[in-house]
Amino acid sequence: MSKAISNRMENLKPSAVREVLKLTADPSFIAFAAGNLSAEFFPVEQLKKLSDSVLETSSLQYSVTEGYEPLREIVALRYGKKYGIGNSDDSVLITAGGQQVINLATQCLVNSGDVVLCENPTFVGALNAFRAYGAKIIGIPTTNEGMCLDALEAALEANDNVKLIYTIPTFQNPNGTTMPVENRKRLLELAKKYDVMILEDSPYFELAFDGEITPTIKSFDTDGYVIFAGSFSKTIAPGIRVGFSIAPKWITSRMTIAKQTQDVHTNGVFMRVVYKYLRDFNVDAHIQQYQQLYAKKSSLMLSLMDELFDKRVSFTRPKGGLFLWCDLPKGYSGTVLANNMLEKKVAIVPGAAFDTEDNINNTGFRLNFSVPTEENIKTGIKLLADGIDEYLK
Amino acid sequence: MSKAISNRMENLKPSAVREVLKLTADPSFIAFAAGNLSAEFFPVEQLKKLSDSVLETSSLQYSVTEGYEPLREIVALRYGKKYGIGNSDDSVLITAGGQQVINLATQCLVNSGDVVLCENPTFVGALNAFRAYGAKIIGIPTTNEGMCLDALEAALEANDNVKLIYTIPTFQNPNGTTMPVENRKRLLELAKKYDVMILEDSPYFELAFDGEITPTIKSFDTDGYVIFAGSFSKTIAPGIRVGFSIAPKWITSRMTIAKQTQDVHTNGVFMRVVYKYLRDFNVDAHIQQYQQLYAKKSSLMLSLMDELFDKRVSFTRPKGGLFLWCDLPKGYSGTVLANNMLEKKVAIVPGAAFDTEDNINNTGFRLNFSVPTEENIKTGIKLLADGIDEYLK
Numbered sequence: 112m113s114k115a116i117s118n119r120m121e122n123l124k125p126s127a128v129r130e131v132l133k134l135t136a137d138p139s140f141i142a143f144a145a146g147n148l149s150a151e152f153f154p155v156e157q158l159k160k161l162s163d164s165v166l167e168t169s170s171l172q173y174s175v176t177e178g179y180e181p182l183r184e185i186v187a188l189r190y191g192k193k194y195g196i197g198n199s200d201d202s203v204l205i206t207a208g209g210q211q212v213i214n215l216a217t218q219c220l221v222n223s224g225d226v227v228l229c230e231n232p233t234f235v236g237a238l239n240a241f242r243a244y245g246a247k248i249i250g251i252p253t254t255n256e257g258m259c260l261d262a263l264e265a266a267l268e269a270n271d272n273v274k275l276i277y278t279i280p281t282f283q284n285p286n287g288t289t290m291p292v293e294n295r296k297r298l299l300e301l302a303k304k305y306d307v308m309i310l311e312d313s314p315y316f317e318l319a320f321d322g323e324i325t326p327t328i329k330s331f332d333t334d335g336y337v338i339f340a341g342s343f344s345k346t347i348a349p350g351i352r353v354g355f356s357i358a359p360k361w362i363t364s365r366m367t368i369a370k371q372t373q374d375v376h377t378n379g380v381f382m383r384v385v386y387k388y389l390r391d392f393n394v395d396a397h398i399q400q401y402q403q404l405y406a407k408k409s410s411l412m413l414s415l416m417d418e419l420f421d422k423r424v425s426f427t428r429p430k431g432g433l434f435l436w437c438d439l440p441k442g443y444s445g446t447v448l449a450n451n452m453l454e455k456k457v458a459i460v461p462g463a464a465f466d467t468e469d470n471i472n473n474t475g476f477r478l479n480f481s482v483p484t485e486e487n488i489k490t491g492i493k494l495l496a497d498g499i500d501e502y503l504k
Numbered sequence: 505m506s507k508a509i510s511n512r513m514e515n516l517k518p519s520a521v522r523e524v525l526k527l528t529a530d531p532s533f534i535a536f537a538a539g540n541l542s543a544e545f546f547p548v549e550q551l552k553k554l555s556d557s558v559l560e561t562s563s564l565q566y567s568v569t570e571g572y573e574p575l576r577e578i579v580a581l582r583y584g585k586k587y588g589i590g591n592s593d594d595s596v597l598i599t600a601g602g603q604q605v606i607n608l609a610t611q612c613l614v615n616s617g618d619v620v621l622c623e624n625p626t627f628v629g630a631l632n633a634f635r636a637y638g639a640k641i642i643g644i645p646t647t648n649e650g651m652c653l654d655a656l657e658a659a660l661e662a663n664d665n666v667k668l669i670y671t672i673p674t675f676q677n678p679n680g681t682t683m684p685v686e687n688r689k690r691l692l693e694l695a696k697k698y699d700v701m702i703l704e705d706s707p708y709f710e711l712a713f714d715g716e717i718t719p720t721i722k723s724f725d726t727d728g729y730v731i732f733a734g735s736f737s738k739t740i741a742p743g744i745r746v747g748f749s750i751a752p753k754w755i756t757s758r759m760t761i762a763k764q765t766q767d768v769h770t771n772g773v774f775m776r777v778v779y780k781y782l783r784d785f786n787v788d789a790h791i792q793q794y795q796q797l798y799a800k801k802s803s804l805m806l807s808l809m810d811e812l813f814d815k816r817v818s819f820t821r822p823k824g825g826l827f828l829w830c831d832l833p834k835g836y837s838g839t840v841l842a843n844n845m846l847e848k849k850v851a852i853v854p855g856a857a858f859d860t861e862d863n864i865n866n867t868g869f870r871l872n873f874s875v876p877t878e879e880n881i882k883t884g885i886k887l888l889a890d891g892i893d894e895y896l897k
Contacts (some may be wrong), residue, residue, distance in 0.1 A: 162552075378743070
């Protein structure tokens with residue numbers, strides 16, 4: 112009895128991505144599995160300087176759960192002014208990364224048994240958060256334009272207890288696709304029509320290769336249907352665990368109470384570091400470095416895949432972000448390939464890890480292009496092409 | 505429909521303590537409400553130096569959810585060697601403060617409708633975490649020796665779905681009492697007899713005025729019935745949000761999966777800072793400073809209360825920690841007094857905030873002695889004595 116795990120946690124498995132990462136921490140592995148940034152542009156010196164300047168009794172004492180006020184204000188300002196995210200009915204909550212926004216929104220909105228609709232495949236950290244609250248997850252098929260909205264509407268029509276539509280509309284994780292603006296507007300109309308909140312998870316949206324940022328769904332949200340989850344993990348550094356939500360005040364206040372029960376508040380030193388970083392440094396120039404680097408790396412990866420991969424393997428061509436997605440021909444499994452590749456010391460994440468169903472036969476796998484060096488991309492894609500040939504022959 | 509809050513969050517109110525803190529952030533207030541450390545011993549210069557030394561790409565990158573391995577090891581070593589906490593069947597999880605241990609343990613063990621038994625009154629952050637998972641909370645009366653074990657046994661006998669016994673056995677929050685060693689052993693026997701896990705929340709146990717540390721319940725736990733929640737909030741600084749659990753491996757692995765869904769991992773820079781702090785500095789000498797300071801402050805506070813308080817007011821005499829507890833005579837409410845005191849710019853927390861029931865007539869209130877200066881203690885206790893006289897007359 113004492114050893115019985117709660118129902119909500121019974122079916123939760125460790126994130127396959129994080130387990131692959133542990134397996135492949137060995138630096139001799141070629142890391143196509145990570146969701147990390149390329150570390151070469153981490154602003155180490157600036158962060159050192161800022162950390163030194165903010166480390167004092169006030170940053171070491173307890174803070175309010177909402178977050179350090181100047182950071183909340185500069186987040187509202189930057190994302191409001193630059194991207195039109197948030198209006199006077201919204202407020203900002205500082206969180207321990209974007210993951211915590213997903214968790215808090217689910218905790219506050221989704222009863223056990225309620226339905227969450229999301230792209231299939233999608234971010235495994237979100238799937239596990241939904242499962243941890245007993246949500247019924249229904250995956251919506253995706254195309255190169257992201258979530259298929261006809262299928263979404265059918266699911267909204269068929270289920271009367273949908274509490275959340277979860278989407279990563281820009282440079283989706285894991286498949287790298289982006290939802291066109293007209294689809295975003297239609298998605299928002301559907302949310303209003305069926306009176307369901309949208310959780311827009313956009314940690315990558317600023318990482319557009321050409322610097323052209325697709326407007327967020329939240330930027331069209333005049334009626335308070337969108338919770339925007341943002342992150343500094345992809346623009347400053349993930350290890351500091353600082354993210355934010357911009358969402359209608361009624362839900363922000365509930366999420367704040369929920370956050371009190373999780374971690375009281377986000378690390379006080381790094382809330383101030385991020386504030387001063389946004390205030391004192393040219394964050395857009397910093398992001399541009401990532402944009403250009405990832406454009407170059409993904410272009411190299413894709414050209415090698417064009418050249419070397421078996422023609423029966425299809426893949427996406429992202430315009431930004433960190434990931435692309437490949438599909439093996441029907442009847443072949445990304446899980447088998449990923450296991451085979453461990454012997455060749457190339458780490459990829461099987462598509463099954465992102466599947467909303469327990470689907471060992473998922474034909475997909477995810478490749479990250481932000482972490483590996485150009486040299487590793489060349490060697491790794493060659494090894495992967497060989498591995499695919501061996502598996503498909 | 506879209507605006508409907510989940511059932512689990514419907515009855516959750518913002519922590520009264522944190523709301524009082526917001527109200528009384530005005531520095532002209534005398535702060536008897538906080539749960540903070542006295543900031544005068546924060547190791548600001550050491551933390552600056554350490555933060556500078558660990559801020560590099562590896563601390564800024566994603567980490568494993570379990571926590572930075574050298575920190576896990578040094579925690580196991582320090583608390584194992586010094587206090588006998590944990591054995592080879594246990595493992596360490598690094599968390600965002602002690603609060604997250606409470607949250608994760610509840611998430612992994614307690615189904616909606618299951619019973620959690622705890623001291624009444626108790627820490628409001630724990631009560632809210634239990635409520636957020638739909639637990640049925642049953643408060644066990646406390647004496648000067650902590651939780652009344654006869655009442656606990658009766659509750660264990662009367663309820664067949666008790667999943668957790670939550671206790672703060674040393675310098676309890678809010679009432680400052682300490683459970684004697686023989687009671688700890690009996691509590692552990694009861695847990696075994698009724699096969700129920702104990703969550704031992706001990707953020708203050710090292711803050712004994714005389715340096716004599718009461719052995720933790722966990723130190724007697726040979727059969728894996730205790731989840732120990734520890735914190736560096738009271739020994740290093742709360743704003744960094746670093747805590748830990750030492751618990752049986754089967755539950756630690758589940759809590760790790762749950763943590764993945766909340767914040768992925770704890771701040772990477774400060775996991776390393778705490779590691780190096782424990783490794784390179786004399787943490788015991790640092791803690792001794794707090795012990796001596798709080799001994800002095802609580803002694804001053806108690807002597808003034810002895811002198812000035814209406815004799816119908818009773819109060820506890822803690823041997824460590826941060827808090828003491830007062831009770832007004834029957835028929836008077838701590839909530840009314842706390843509101844009255846706001847006019848006099850003295851912040852105290854009404855007992856109702858810590859009550860396991862919705863009990864506006866709770867006669868108690870909590871006083872913190874670690875934060876106010878000696879001068880403020882003198883002025884504040886005088887004002888409080890006057891406020892009590894006005895209320896009781």
